[in-house]
Amino acid sequence: DIQMTQSPSSLSASLGDRVTITCRASQDIGNYLNWYQQKPGKAPKVLIYAVSNLQGGVPSRFTGSGSGTEFTLTISTLQPEDFGTYFCQQSSSLHPLSFGPGTKLDIK
């Protein structure tokens, strides 16, 4: 199985800050990396697929980068609605698809 890790596990940031979350895979997953945002009590929402492709309706302040085993999600200018938990997910192997443990983002 491919194991996913994320850092930090939590962070607090101020409005307008630039925020970066890192996701690492236990083996090379190429560009098969997706990012989700989850608000409390809600289902996750896909933000980015295939490392850097913004899903429709997602603000352009969200960007993704990386390849192989290390990936980043960056929020360029933090907005109030960006609080929540962010998950990465690898789709290199269907056996099984797997998620990172999440990064909880609080707004200061």
Next chain:
Amino acid sequence: QVQLQESGPGLIKSSETLSLTCTVSGGSITNSYWSWIRQSPGKGLEWIGCIYYSGLTFYNPSLKSRVTIFRDTSTNRYSLRLNSVTAADTAVYYCARTERHGLNVFSGYFFDDWGHGTLVTVSS
């Protein structure tokens, strides 16, 4: 926009079978891919398995011996059955429409539209 809604018992007893159904509207389950995902405090987000537009299924190896995903195209629903449950199966269960990018049919999957989720508690 495709909408999904999970339904099923919220409380079941240990060793029983968990059965959930996902009703899909705004799209046909004979198109795309359809997954079950669960989320618990202890295990985070866990992909359970998926059923293709063709009816082909893939399961998480860790659950494969206990899981069945099947569909009813006449009602546009697909279902999850998980046998011999324990407290470790207590989780919020989501159904999700699954998209795929790229040329490799075994890679590139991401979860585009989700149901609201349903909490299933396994009691002893």
